[in-house]
Amino acid sequence: MQFGGLCAVNDFSIELKPGELVGLIGPNGAGKTTVFNMITGSLKPTSGRVLWLEEDVAGLPPHYVAARGIARTFQNIRLFGDMTVLENVMVSFHFRLRSSFWEAMTGLPGYGREERRIRKDALEFLEEMGLLHLANEKASSLAYGQQRRLEIARALATRPKLLLLDEPAAGMNPPETRELAELVRELRTKYDLTILLIEHDMKFVMGLCGRIQVLDYGITIATGSPAEIQCNPDVIRAYLGGEGDGQCLR
Amino acid sequence: MTATIFLQQIINGASLGSLYALVAIGYTMVYGILRLINFAHGDLLMFAAYAAIYGSTLFSLPWFISFPLAVVATAAMGILLDRAAYRPLRDAPRISLLISAIGASFLLENLALVVIGGVPKGFPRPSVFDQVISVGELRIQIMTIVTPVMTIVLLMGLLYIVHRTKIGKAMRAASKDFETTRLMGINLDWVIAVTFLLGSALAAAGGVMWAMKYPQVNPFMGVIPGLKAFIAAVLGGIGSIVGAVVGGFLLGLGEILIVAFVPELALYRDAIAFLILILVLLFRPTGIMGEPMIDKS
Numbered sequence: 051m052q053f054g055g056l057c058a059v060n061d062f063s064i065e066l067k068p069g070e071l072v073g074l075i076g077p078n079g080a081g082k083t084t085v086f087n088m089i090t091g092s093l094k095p096t097s098g099r100v101l102w103l104e105e106d107v108a109g110l111p112p113h114y115v116a117a118r119g120i121a122r123t124f125q126n127i128r129l130f131g132d133m134t135v136l137e138n139v140m141v142s143f144h145f146r147l148r149s150s151f152w153e154a155m156t157g158l159p160g161y162g163r164e165e166r167r168i169r170k171d172a173l174e175f176l177e178e179m180g181l182l183h184l185a186n187e188k189a190s191s192l193a194y195g196q197q198r199r200l201e202i203a204r205a206l207a208t209r210p211k212l213l214l215l216d217e218p219a220a221g222m223n224p225p226e227t228r229e230l231a232e233l234v235r236e237l238r239t240k241y242d243l244t245i246l247l248i249e250h251d252m253k254f255v256m257g258l259c260g261r262i263q264v265l266d267y268g269i270t271i272a273t274g275s276p277a278e279i280q281c282n283p284d285v286i287r288a289y290l291g292g293e294g295d296g297q298c299l300r
Numbered sequence: 301m302t303a304t305i306f307l308q309q310i311i312n313g314a315s316l317g318s319l320y321a322l323v324a325i326g327y328t329m330v331y332g333i334l335r336l337i338n339f340a341h342g343d344l345l346m347f348a349a350y351a352a353i354y355g356s357t358l359f360s361l362p363w364f365i366s367f368p369l370a371v372v373a374t375a376a377m378g379i380l381l382d383r384a385a386y387r388p389l390r391d392a393p394r395i396s397l398l399i400s401a402i403g404a405s406f407l408l409e410n411l412a413l414v415v416i417g418g419v420p421k422g423f424p425r426p427s428v429f430d431q432v433i434s435v436g437e438l439r440i441q442i443m444t445i446v447t448p449v450m451t452i453v454l455l456m457g458l459l460y461i462v463h464r465t466k467i468g469k470a471m472r473a474a475s476k477d478f479e480t481t482r483l484m485g486i487n488l489d490w491v492i493a494v495t496f497l498l499g500s501a502l503a504a505a506g507g508v509m510w511a512m513k514y515p516q517v518n519p520f521m522g523v524i525p526g527l528k529a530f531i532a533a534v535l536g537g538i539g540s541i542v543g544a545v546v547g548g549f550l551l552g553l554g555e556i557l558i559v560a561f562v563p564e565l566a567l568y569r570d571a572i573a574f575l576i577l578i579l580v581l582l583f584r585p586t587g588i589m590g591e592p593m594i595d596k597s
Contacts, residue, residue: 090483116485130476134468141473142484144466165466208485 317552342526378500
């Protein structure tokens, strides 16, 4: 992926097996979010392919990719702030299935029924995420940790098979981070998700992910199990600079 | 000034204001989603008026068929406008979009001039609307009452769509954040097309009623009402639908009342409207109901 003369991500390759939980780490500016943007269709890779369920989705419109079962959350939370918590989730539910123009405009017939069903599903969803009591609050009025959870709920409402989490633990305190790790684990089993996550909190990543890929200046410098990554000299150098002999990341 | 005359002026003002309101809604909806002042919006009034004329004269349809048909045709025109002039520029800088809007406006006006000619056409106003009802000393043309009532009904319908239906949710989501909206599986081009459809249909309703009020239809008839409605949208807080309606009514009432109280100012009506625009932009750029400006990425 190139932006003008800047090569943001180069020769990147990652393979996800169904049900896997993979971490993507690397120093700031390494190109992690760019990888997400390419997978979801927000950016069209300068060259290369994004194979998803035997289809090359590189450069296809984001709404199409979303309909194919890929969802994401954002590093900087991007909720629909002046809509309610419930509406935020309902928006995603609504467009999971293509519906005809007139059906969406007037809703006749059976619109009321569909709307009620979606409302019910969305409420169940919120209950599971522990946000039910906030359903009618404006999304922007939620506490930070709650907003992060809502972003995950909204992403899940599109019924993805692949969930991309961009720094889900950013700005959370240790108890919140532990809780989040637990939630991610639960959701993965419950919804049969494959998860790729970007995170700077090493404890979080190491504890959660089965496999980790490290990116630096747009190049993959290491890949392997948490234990292998922790003591990989290239990784230590990228993070700490200099030699870092014998040290390990914790 | 007697109470009767005052009341009469209030009704006239509300009638004029409701027309501004209908047109202002289209500006505000498009702005809310695309952050674009759709300068061709006023010309849709002209399009609707001509469509109604041709429906009535050429095909000799009764008004209650030709007027709704004009609204449908104008809604289609609005979608076409987006498709031809704005969609190709989705990723372009916002200024390109604005220039395209001005170009589209000139194109529509001059196309009408070439195809139809510059001689004003009379509008076949159905006689039903000419009748006058008297309440005490108050004498009101049916037309004067129909416009504000119609506006309120259409506004209710629009608010229902925006707040209660799924396309409405998608529109509100899109007005907040394009990228995230698309990632939720929503086809943005489709949402924008519906926005143009709704805005243009309302402008068409406004255009037909405007032509009934001032039955002289010419290719440039949309310019001044368009600009006034734009002022109303800014006054109410651009991006807010209710704001656009409030702004429309305020502007209409203001114009009529100023002229009623100070008849010497009658010739400066339009100038006063623009003065209001400048003052709002200087002192309260977010308008009456507007929220603080958020720069959308």
